[in-house]
Amino acid sequence: MTNMRALIGGSGAPLLVSAPLPEAGPGQVRVKVAAAGVNPFDLAVAAGALASYGLARKLDSYGIGFDAAGTVDQVGPGTSFTVGEDVVGLSARLELPYKAQAEYVVLDAPAVARAPRNVSPAHASTLPLNGLTAWQALDRTGVGPGGTLLVTGAAGAVGGYLVELAAVRGVRVVAAAGAADEELVRGFGAEWFVPREEDLAEGVRARVPGGVDAAVDAAVLGLPALDAVRDGGTFVGLTSGAAPVPLRGTDVATVLFRSDAGQLAELVRLVEAGRLTLRVADTYPLEKAADAHARLAEGGLRGRLVLVP
Missing domain, CATH: 3.90.180.10 (Medium-chain alcohol dehydrogenases, catalytic domain)
Incomplete structure (x- = not known):
């Protein structure tokens, strides 16, 4: 051949x-x-x-x-x-x-x-692509066990991995998605849910007073997602050129995928353990x-x- x-x-x-x-x-x-x-x-x-x-x-x-x-x-x-x-x-x-x-x-x-x-x-x-993107974005937020994280587009491919990986790490997740997806994303491990039809920042802050420690904006919402983050928190975008201005002392970053065999092997391990869908x-x-x-x-x-x- x-x-x-x-x-x-x-x-x-x-x-x-x-x-x-x-x-x-x-x-x-x-x-x-x-x-x-x-x-x-x-x-x-x-x-x-x-x-x-x-x-x-x-x-x-x-x-x-x-x-x-x-x-x-x-x-x-x-x-x-x-x-x-x-x-x-x-x-x-x-x-x-x-x-x-x-x-x-x-x-x-x-x-x-x-x-x-x-x-x-x-x-x-x-x-590989979506799992590594989620892993690397979560790393960039710096949020550890007990911390709070907003994931927009939580029912999507990257968003779903983000919710599950955060839950595995002991991070408390606010998931934002369409109302019909609430059961799905709660099943991934989200503690709170904000439907797309609700004002995002106000909805997040009603559930997490003062705002979340970080957000990963898989749905490319920009400023509304940033507004849900506490002063001095972290915002991670996944699309080049779409990150908002770092208001209120926030740390704003963009994460694009990279190869990493070690991380990919860990993702495979989580799949085999039934922790990643x-x-x-x-x-x-x-x-x-x-x-x-x-x-x-x-x-x-x-x-x-x-x-x-």
Whole structure:
């Protein structure tokens, strides 16, 4: 086999092409992809918006896909993985010609961990990008056991992981989401719930007098979420260029994902322990990627869409 099918973007929609089969170099593994998650970031890649956001150079095309679950089928020198291992991994770089939404993907070994043994590849593929984003955002808040945290978009993929990870760490969570999602996010471990229809800052402060210690703004609400944070607290945004002004002595930061094999392995451990919920909304074959991207763009999903080569 000298070629594979892979998705590329840059012209407005994902395009399925025949591409050279990649080879694992030093410190890398090649993974035969069993499932690849579809994330909102993929829509920007497909649309060719990376350069306009200042995230990448202007190129004719970009590989699509960050999340992969599959089986190692080639290892480069200097790696501890072996052929045949089931793994999950993150293809983090943006300017690669081909990424996770393909039949094969080459990943740096520090971006890979053993796959959870108790879930399907489709479910496992929803973990790396969103799980690592949630983990790293929670770390950035600095909130420890007994502290209070607001999570906006708490019913979404990143928001759900945030609530569960915070609860595991003993953090008391105020979850903000649509009214219909209250039972869901309380099941993730939220102590308080503020429906989207309620004024966010006033709702949070009615439940946590003085405001929460920190907020992670997964729903990109900006100032209303910042207004729910106590003076001198911490606000973490997840979208470049969307962070509000650090009013009232708050610490305002933006967290974008990075590879971390140790953190990914811990996330896998939590999945296997039943402490982290992986949600798949639907699966599509690679040739139906445009349908999956369009469905994601409509919004309202609970769980990730997944491409199955």
